[in-house]
Amino acid sequence: MAITSTYTVKGMTCGHCVRSVEEEVGEVPGVTGVEVELETGRLTVHSEAPIAADRIEAAVKEAGYELVTG
Amino acid sequence: MAITSTYTVKGMTCGHCVRSVEEEVGEVPGVTGVEVELETGRLTVHSEAPIAADRIEAAVKEAGYELVTG
Numbered sequence: 001m002a003i004t005s006t007y008t009v010k011g012m013t014c015g016h017c018v019r020s021v022e023e024e025v026g027e028v029p030g031v032t033g034v035e036v037e038l039e040t041g042r043l044t045v046h047s048e049a050p051i052a053a054d055r056i057e058a059a060v061k062e063a064g065y066e067l068v069t070g
Numbered sequence: 071m072a073i074t075s076t077y078t079v080k081g082m083t084c085g086h087c088v089r090s091v092e093e094e095v096g097e098v099p100g101v102t103g104v105e106v107e108l109e110t111g112r113l114t115v116h117s118e119a120p121i122a123a124d125r126i127e128a129a130v131k132e133a134g135y136e137l138v139t140g
Contacts, residue, residue, distance in 0.1 A: 014083045
C-alpha cells in the first residue's frame with residue numbers, strides 16, 4: 001500500500017529549515033519518503049502503512065516548526 | 071593584540087543561517103571569536119592579528135551568503 005499524506009508547515013524561511021524538517025520527518029518509523037516545499041510550506045509524506053498525524057506533528061515540532069491545523 | 075572587525079551579511083533569514091555563518095567564519099585561520107546578529111546582519115570577528123577581509127568574505131560565501139560592501 002502506497003500512502004501519500006500532505007501537511008502544511010509554517011515558519012520555514014530557508015533551505016536549512018527545509019532540510020531540518022526533511023530530516024526529522026524522515027526519521028519517523030514507517031516513513032519511506034519526504035518532500036518539503038519552502039514557498040508553500042507543503043510537506044508530503046510517503047509511507048507503506050498509515051502513520052498517525054501526531055507523529056508527523058511531533059517530528060515537525062522537533063525540527064522547530066509547527067503544522068498549520070484545522 | 072585584540073582586534074575586532076565588523077561586517078554586514080545579507081540574506082540570512084533564520085538561526086540556521088546564523089549558525090552556518092558562525093561556523094564558516096570560525097574556521098578562518100586566526101579567528102578567535104565570531105558573533106552574528108540575525109536582525110541586522112552584523113558579523114563581528116575577533117582575532118589576535120589582522121585578517122584579510124577577503125578571507126572573511128570567502129567564508130561568508132562558503133556559508134551561502136554575501137557581505138554588504140561599499
